[in-house]
Amino acid sequence: MSLLTDPLVQRMLLVALLVGLAAPIVGTYLVQRRMALLGDGIGHVALAGVAAGWLAGSWAGFAERDALAIPGAIVFAIAAAAVIERMRSHGTTGADVVMAILFYGGIAAGVLLIGAAGGTNANLLGYLFGSISTVTWTDVWMTVILAVVILTVGLGLRQALFAVTHDQEFAFSIGLPVRFLNMVVAVLAAVTITVAMRVVGVLLVSALMILPVAIAQLITRSFARTMWLAMGIGAALCLTGVSITLEHNLQPGALIVVLGVALFLLVSVVTSLLRRRSRRTTSRTEVAP
Template identity: 75%
Template structure:
């Protein structure tokens, strides 16, 4: 109980829970659209935004050079998501090539910009793999606000967004603004990545968005229930991962993902065994 009174632990738990709840909401839509790896690509672009924020903070003479890292990440991630969605919706033949350029160019640009700001590539490690133990109260409240936006839009527009991600032609025939809603999903993904990168890092952020959804899909076939269960699983994974790292010296982001993957393997194995048992009984 004494640990819960520690401000550092409080910040870690709050940041972890809000990210764990918000990330699977967007992940549910990405899985429905078969774009589970979109988060990886946007994360690479967001990394360049982090470095650009570092450079801007350095040029502006801020005491903390990373003061503009989060705004930079948001701007770059949203811009990258908008470009990817625009090309996807237009069916550009070379869209996958351009996305690859954005992805890998993001990391390369990030390393160059962080060097130009007087830092080193090691300054990016906290964003690459997560550094939840370094979050400030300002980081926490920004995360809470952005997560609130994700939850409000992701749940509030659930029916319209599901219609678009499930069957765009039907959604268009129903009079829904398909292009706008597709862009909403892309922007939500960008915001989710920037919120999550301090918890699990840009290299692992897709896992927090997708793994809870994959587990939930093994438990139910309903879209709404999948999203709600995934939100609960995401929160549970982050809480368990953070709780363990309070006693064991492990990297929280990586541990959260490993626990999630292990949970998926257990649930998938159990579900497969049940199906075989039912098949034997039926035969």
């Protein structure tokens, strides 16, 4: 209990809870659209935004050079999401090549710019794999604001966003603003990535968005139930991962993802065995005299 009175631990657990709840909301829409790796790509570009924020903070003479890191990541991530969505919706020829250049160019630019801004390898690794132990109350408030935006939009527009992600032609036929809603999903993905960056880093953020959804889909088929269950799983994974790292010297982001993968495998095996047992029971019932 003494650990819970530590302000740093309180900040870590609060950020972990918010990220765990918010990330699977957008992940549910991305899985429905078969765009599970979109978060990974935008995360690469967000790193360039982090580095640009570092550079701007250094030039502006801020005491904390990373003061503009998150705002920079938000701007770059939203811009990348908008470009990707526009190319996807217009069926741009060679869009996959353009996106690959955008993704890998983003991470390369991020590495170079952080170095130019006076950052170290430790700073870089913190953004690549997460560094929740360094969160400040400013980071917490930024996370709270962005998480509230994700929760409000992602849950408040759930029916409209589901219609667009499930069947765009149907959504268009009933008068929904399909292009606008598609852009909303893309922007939500960008904001989610900047929120989750502190916990799991840009290289693992897609896993935090997708793994809870993948686990939930093994248990339930309903879109709404999948989203709510994924939020619970995401929060549990983040809180468990951070709690374990308070006692052991492990990297929180990597541990959270490993726990997620292990849970996915466990649930896969259990549900597979239960289905097999159910089929056998049904088969025996049918052949019984």
